[in-house]
Amino acid sequence: MIGSIGVRATPPFTGPIVVPKAALTAATHALRQELAGSGIRTILVDPATIHTDAGDKLARDAERIEQGFSTAERSRYGTAFHAMASRFVGMHAHGSRPEVVADTIVRALTTRRPRARYTVGKNALPLSVIARLPIPLADALRRRVFGLPSRPSSASPERQGRPRSPKKPRF
Structure with missing residues (x-):
C-alpha cells in the first residue's frame, strides 16, 4: 500500500x-493482522518529499x-495558507526522484522478510521525528514552521464579544 508520511506528521491545511x-494506513494495519496466518504480507510505503507533478498541481490549486x-x-x-503552499511547492521541487519510491517497492516485494512499513524520500527523517514528538510540541512546531498563531489574537473572532476580565483594584 502507498501511504504518506503526512499521516504521521500532518501539516496544517x-x-x-x-x-x-x-484510512488506507489503518486498513493496511488491520489487513496485516487479519492476513498474518495466511502467509500474505501487507506492507506500507510512506513517501515523504518526492518530486512529482503534484507540486505543480498544488501551486495551481x-x-x-x-x-x-x-x-x-x-x-x-x-x-498561513500561502506560507504552507509555498513551502510545500518548494519542498516538492527539491524532493527525491519518484524512482526512490519504486525502488523501495521492488525491495519490499523481493526481500525475504519485508518490514511492515518503509518510509522513503527526502525529509523522511525530520518528518518521522515530528511524528514521534508529544502532540503539543509537534503542533507548536508545525504552527511555527507554517506561520500559524499559537493562540487567537485580541482582534480575532474568537476573542470578539467575550467579556474582558475586570481589572484588579490597585491598593
Whole structure:
C-alpha cells in the first residue's frame, strides 16, 4: 500500500490529502493482522518529499483557492495558507526522484522478510521525528514552521464579544 508520511506528521491545511491516506494506513494495519496466518504480507510505503507533478498541481490549486478567499478568510488564513503552499511547492521541487519510491517497492516485494512499513524520500527523517514528538510540541512546531498563531489574537473572532476580565483594584 502507498501511504504518506503526512499521516504521521500532518501539516496544517493538508486534511483533504491525508484523511484518505490515514484510512488506507489503518486498513493496511488491520489487513496485516487479519492476513498474518495466511502467509500474505501487507506492507506500507510512506513517501515523504518526492518530486512529482503534484507540486505543480498544488501551486495551481493553492493560487485558485487563495483567489477565492473572502476578506475574512484571507484575514484569518491567507498568510498561513500561502506560507504552507509555498513551502510545500518548494519542498516538492527539491524532493527525491519518484524512482526512490519504486525502488523501495521492488525491495519490499523481493526481500525475504519485508518490514511492515518503509518510509522513503527526502525529509523522511525530520518528518518521522515530528511524528514521534508529544502532540503539543509537534503542533507548536508545525504552527511555527507554517506561520500559524499559537493562540487567537485580541482582534480575532474568537476573542470578539467575550467579556474582558475586570481589572484588579490597585491598593
